[in-house]
């Protein structure tokens with residue numbers, strides 16, 4: 001039997017900041033913030049999905065690395081799994097309202113999706129090299 005569907009999120013760090021993006025749709029979450037990412041397609045590896053979603057959403061190539069933190073069970077049963085990634089390129093908001101590099105001090109300044117809010121301590125540890 002296939003496992004639960006996975007949504008990948010991407011923790012892209014640069015100069016101690018993490019890249020967040022602001023959703024443009026659907027209406028109930030428009031304006032809220034998340035990490036770049038999306039659904040892993042059938043037959044696709046998690047890391048290939050990370051690279052594809054960053055290409056589609058941000059117009060950049062990233063090198064996906066290790067998973068960060070625990071899987072979070074989303075309403076409906078899909079799993080949110082975060083991977084670290086690096087890039088030299090400058091992201092643009094292709095499908096989103098905005099992208100923003102957030103320092104640790106700024107992590108609480110935006111309205112995150114609920115699952116990401118749970119993961120904020122993990123993001124913080126990752127940004128300070130503890131996870």
Ligand SMILES: Nc1nc2c([nH]c(=O)n2[C@H]2C[C@H](O)[C@@H](COP(=O)(O)OP(=O)(O)OP(=O)(O)O)O2)c(=O)[nH]1
Pocket residue numbers: 007008009010034035036037038039040074080113114115116
């Ligand atoms: N990309 C992303 N999705 C997240 C995060 N946190 C979180 O709860 N989600 C949820 C929101 C959505 O219900 C789902 C991903 O939806 P999506 O619209 O980005 O996925 P997708 O591009 O593959 O679109 P679709 O074809 O599955 O509709 O995961 C996050 O940090 N990044």
